[in-house]
Amino acid sequence: MNAVAVIRPRSLAEWLEREVGAEVKRDEPLAPWCTVRVGGSAALLLRPRTPQTLVTALGLARDEGAPVSILGLGANTLVGDLGVPGLTVKLPASTFGEEVALDEAGGTFTLSAGASIARLVTLMKQYQLVGAEFLAGVPGTIGGAVTMNAGTKHGEAMSRVVAVEVATVDGVGWIAPPPHRYRHTEVPPGAVITRAKFRLPTGDVEASQAAMDADLGYRKRTQPLSQPNFGSVFTNPPGHAAGALIERTGLKGHTIGGAQISTLHANWIVNLGAATAFDVTSLMALAQQRVREQLGVELTPEVKRIGVFR
Numbered sequence: 575m576n577a578v579a580v581i582r583p584r585s586l587a588e589w590l591e592r593e594v595g596a597e598v599k600r601d602e603p604l605a606p607w608c609t610v611r612v613g614g615s616a617a618l619l620l621r622p623r624t625p626q627t628l629v630t631a632l633g634l635a636r637d638e639g640a641p642v643s644i645l646g647l648g649a650n651t652l653v654g655d656l657g658v659p660g661l662t663v664k665l666p667a668s669t670f671g672e673e674v675a676l677d678e679a680g681g682t683f684t685l686s687a688g689a690s691i692a693r694l695v696t697l698m699k700q701y702q703l704v705g706a707e708f709l710a711g712v713p714g715t716i717g718g719a720v721t722m723n724a725g726t727k728h729g730e731a732m733s734r735v736v737a738v739e740v741a742t743v744d745g746v747g748w749i750a751p752p753p754h755r756y757r758h759t760e761v762p763p764g765a766v767i768t769r770a771k772f773r774l775p776t777g778d779v780e781a782s783q784a785a786m787d788a789d790l791g792y793r794k795r796t797q798p799l800s801q802p803n804f805g806s807v808f809t810n811p812p813g814h815a816a817g818a819l820i821e822r823t824g825l826k827g828h829t830i831g832g833a834q835i836s837t838l839h840a841n842w843i844v845n846l847g848a849a850t851a852f853d854v855t856s857l858m859a860l861a862q863q864r865v866r867e868q869l870g871v872e873l874t875p876e877v878k879r880i881g882v883f884r
């Protein structure tokens with residue numbers, strides 16, 4: 575009997591390159607894909623154009639034991655200098671569809687995880703709704719906003735989320751908003767957020783615009799927005815502001831290699847031009863040590879790390 579040739583992908587990399595109508599890159603530098611502009615390359619960067627591609631890739635990665643990392647806009651991510659092994663998934667803005675449903679009390683917006691946070695704010699303004707003002711100046715994607723429960727003292731993303739769609743090796747489906755707290759959402763292990771549904775009410779649109787204008791003005795005055803950075807480095811410990819604690823230890827402006835504790839805001843690290851992830855993590859460790867030893871407070875990083883660090 576003749577053997578029947580079953581054509582199976584030999585590896586995740588082979589399948590991605592040969593079979594898939596997806597954008598796949600090998601050894602893709604990730605620094606340009608992160609706002610702080612440091613770090614090494616992704617072994618495989620996948621930008622899936624269909625939900626099925628994503629689900630299949632997750633399955634192959636699991637079968638091969640390949641780690642999976644997810645990148646949104648990289649506005650809160652530090653990539654290791656030695657690169658990211660396995661599969662790095664970065665969803666294009668429109669892989670998953672957008673939907674708008676309006677009623678008398680407000681609107682429900684279903685947004686693709688790869689779409690920008692700014693898209694939600696644009697829709698809010700377009701349909702004369704309120705309730706997402708606190709996201710107006712936050713760079714990132716919808717997936718990143720949900721995962722990080724992004725926000726400010728005026729509100730947080732998950733307070734507006736009514737459902738989350740996730741992709742796993744088993745397929746794509748909607749789940750109830752996962753448990754969340756300050757700057758953290760319990761995304762199910764192994765899941766990639768593909769869409770989120772936000773509910774925004776009607777309200778005082780003039781007050782809404784005024785709140786956004788005030789917030790953006792405050793950001794311009796207090797944050798080093800002209801230099802590459804990843805926003806707040808540490809979460810605020812209960813009862814404290816991380817920036818004020820670091821400033822009290824005298825580290826404002828302190829530089830290691832190409833990374834500097836911002837002269838404008840001590841809870842921000844900026845890339846002066848040629849910073850490495852090693853420079854950034856060295857500064858972070860120094861700030862934690864000084865604040866612990868001098869002020870007795872433990873600083874917890876807000877920034878997420880992916881890849882291999884020196």
Ligand SMILES: Cc1cc2nc3c(=O)[nH]c(=O)nc-3n(C[C@H](O)[C@H](O)[C@H](O)COP(=O)(O)OP(=O)(O)OC[C@H]3O[C@@H](n4cnc5c(N)ncnc54)[C@H](O)[C@@H]3O)c2cc1C
Pocket residue numbers: 609643644645646647648649650651665687688711712713714715716717718719720721722723724725726757761765766767768799803804805806878
């Ligand atoms: C100038 C500046 C200002 C900022 N101001 C604020 C602020 O006021 N408030 C605030 O909360 N944050 C702020 N940040 C941080 C950042 O904007 C937010 O954390 C934002 O939500 C990150 O989104 P992102 O798409 O860039 O996420 P990324 O940095 O790409 O990813 C963050 C985490 O989310 C995960 N993730 C991303 N997408 C998905 C997905 N689809 N499925 C599963 N996991 C995913 C990543 O794996 C990673 O763990 C600021 C950053 C900058 C640079």
